[in-house]
Amino acid sequence: MKEKYKIYGINLFWFILIAFLSYKMPYYVDDYQHRLSFLSGEKIEHISQIFPSIFAYYMTWGGRIVSMFFIQLMLMLPRMVYAICNGIVYVIVANILLSYSKIDKKDYEQYGMALALLYLFLWFFMPDFAEVITWPTGTITYLWTNCVILFFGLQYYKECFFEGEAQKCNNLFVSSLFYVFMGSLAGQSNEAGASTLLFSLFLYCIWKIRNKSKFSIDKILGILFTFIGFTTLILAPGNRVRTNAVADASQNTNVVFNYLYRIGRETFYGGMYLLVPLGIVLAVYVFAYYKKNSSVDKYKLLQEISLGREALFMLFAFASVYVMTFSAGFANRIFQLPLLLIAISLSISLKSVLPEKTSLALRRTLVVFCLVMMMMSVYEVITGSLLYSGRDSFYDRQVIYYHIYDTEGAIPGNGI
Numbered sequence: 001m002k003e004k005y006k007i008y009g010i011n012l013f014w015f016i017l018i019a020f021l022s023y024k025m026p027y028y029v030d031d032y033q034h035r036l037s038f039l040s041g042e043k044i045e046h047i048s049q050i051f052p053s054i055f056a057y058y059m060t061w062g063g064r065i066v067s068m069f070f071i072q073l074m075l076m077l078p079r080m081v082y083a084i085c086n087g088i089v090y091v092i093v094a095n096i097l098l099s100y101s102k103i104d105k106k107d108y109e110q111y112g113m114a115l116a117l118l119y120l121f122l123w124f125f126m127p128d129f130a131e132v133i134t135w136p137t138g139t140i141t142y143l144w145t146n147c148v149i150l151f152f153g154l155q156y157y158k159e160c161f162f163e164g165e166a167q168k169c170n171n172l173f174v175s176s177l178f179y180v181f182m183g184s185l186a187g188q189s190n191e192a193g194a195s196t197l198l199f200s201l202f203l204y205c206i207w208k209i210r211n212k213s214k215f216s217i218d219k220i221l222g223i224l225f226t227f228i229g230f231t232t233l234i235l236a237p238g239n240r241v242r243t244n245a246v247a248d249a250s251q252n253t254n255v256v257f258n259y260l261y262r263i264g265r266e267t268f269y270g271g272m273y274l275l276v277p278l279g280i281v282l283a284v285y286v287f288a289y290y291k292k293n294s295s296v297d298k299y300k301l302l303q304e305i306s307l308g309r310e311a312l313f314m315l316f317a318f319a320s321v322y323v324m325t326f327s328a329g330f331a332n333r334i335f336q337l338p339l340l341l342i343a344i345s346l347s348i349s350l351k352s353v354l355p356e357k358t359s360l361a362l363r364r365t366l367v368v369f370c371l372v373m374m375m376m377s378v379y380e381v382i383t384g385s386l387l388y389s390g391r392d393s394f395y396d397r398q399v400i401y402y403h404i405y406d407t408e409g410a411i412p413g414n415g416i
Helices: 002-024 030-034 047-060 065-076 079-099 108-125 129-133 136-161 172-187 191-210 217-234 237-245 255-292 298-306 309-326 332-353 360-389
Strands: none
Touching (some): 002 129, 002 360, 030 065, 030 136, 047 065, 047 237, 065 079, 065 136, 108 255, 108 332, 108 360, 129 136, 129 332, 136 172, 136 191, 136 332, 172 217, 191 217, 191 309, 191 332, 255 309, 255 332, 309 332
16 A cells, blocks of 8 residues: 555656646747637637637648647636646656556556656656646647547557457447547647557558457547548648748758758757667667566577567657658657657566566665655756746756757856
8 A cells, every 4th residue: 555655646746746837837929829819819718719719720720629729728717727737637648658568557566666767757858848848838739639649549559469458348339439539639639649640550450450350340430530630630721821831941942852851850859859768768678678588599689679569669759750751840849759659668668677576675776766856856846946937937947968058048157
């Protein structure tokens, strides 16, 4: 029971931290526009104003009508409502990531240690932190929709890898409604995330065909409505308007140079934000396989590593980055999903690295490490909050892997 309450405590700690930062986050950039109706330009004060507003948005600016509904709803309500909802979503995302690992939730000790390490991984390596974790417009567009994508994908993943543990609903009608609804939301989420999800569902279909396994009706409906949701997202009339409004840095070059530039763009920023966390995940991944197969021939071990479940999510992370090559617009916010996907790889490896029954010395070492890192996070939030409150600004955090000598950060003269 003590270990069970520790898990509750870990989730509560991060809920409070994220909810606090979300509550303190002021209106910023697009929030001012999204507080107003896209139809009339009036400030939204009733939920009835949101529906005609998002229809006008869909026709004139973009296809993300699900996320825009919640953006305008949260901006209409008191900030405390958004802060609580955002803290809950953050906790749900972390626990969904760990659900892919197949660590038994009743094994409270192993689950708790893995969860604590996963939270720290997300905290220290999240790209564009404020834009995708505390800023309402960015967070709802990415964190909330990625939560839907990961939860929906988990249902198909369980069937492939959990060997009979996938949950089945006795009522096919209820199950079909679930997959239709969640598939529509997942397809209508965000462009990079929905594209990656469709790619994973395509691999799921290949897996079913190769194993000569029968497709269930509810799963087929889920795939179909994911695709339908995706088409409503991509083919929105407003997307053409938005694309024309986005200045492409390579628009004066030919098609070949245009796409070479975009591939270089994704590679450069992908390396900037993901290379270090990816290196950590790869190291844990190789160690986990070596620990499980220490007596196996090294060439066979390399083959097993390349075909592991961890490698699958690294592939998905890779795909989610380069799908933006086809987009004229680009923002660092798209790197949140790749980080979440490689965090799944980390969680899968942690199941092998963390023994189910640890020695007292190892357990104490892990507890001390996690507590120190969590206290560092609290210290960072307190000092950052005090600094931004004195500058009429907001708290943001970045992990930079290189020195910027001429950039004034939180403390003048000391860089970022």
